[in-house]
Amino acid sequence: MPNLTAKINKGETISMSNEILLALKWRDRREVHMLTNKHEDKIIALDKKDFRTKEQIKKPACIVDYNANMGAVDRSDMMLSSTECVRKTVKWYKKLFFHMVDLAILNAHALYQTQNPEKVPLADFQLKIIRQLIERYNTPEPNQKIKPMTKNP
Known part of the structure; x- marks a missing residue:
């Protein structure tokens, strides 16, 4: 397993992958760790905007898929x-x-x-x-x- 212990800010990701697995660490309100064999390491822009910064919300593809299906x-x-x-x-x-x-x-x-x-x-x-x-x-x-x-x- 990769060492994903570095501190990150909100919206940032750290990831490591090989041809089979992707290990990802993403920070929203808290740190979220994902291990997937289905997704690539890419960020998806959502239709929603952050109410404070008015910027478009961006999340990793595996997080979006998880939220849609859980x-x-x-x-x-x-x-x-x-x-x-x-x-x-x-x-x-x-x-x-x-x-x-x-x-x-x-x-x-x-x-x-x-x-x-x-x-x-x-x-x-x-x-x-x-x-x-x-x-x-x-x-x-x-x-x-x-x-x-x-x-x-």
Whole structure:
């Protein structure tokens, strides 16, 4: 990986590429790093103008393409943010597992919404799933007999 640690100003880019990959660092409000095998290192002028400088806004082609096509992922992240079950844990694989469970529930909710006319909020749908899983797989613990304490002579 290229070393893209140099400080840059807003609107500037640093990039390195070979015949397969382009690694790019661009600064807008904050630094953005991109690694792509689809784009070239070129800047695209947008139809919008900066309200302060009145200059045409320019962005790298990979950033423009990313912004145009990431609506569904951003929307799913937004929907999951309020109901996510991920907790602080050191184990990365636990976070990944629970994130996959959350994504599966989100996808199930989307499928449910296409088949049923009633609109059920995601949190309520998640609660119904949890209750159904508890009803189905909860096994009552066997009654434990409590032995009375005896005094040793």
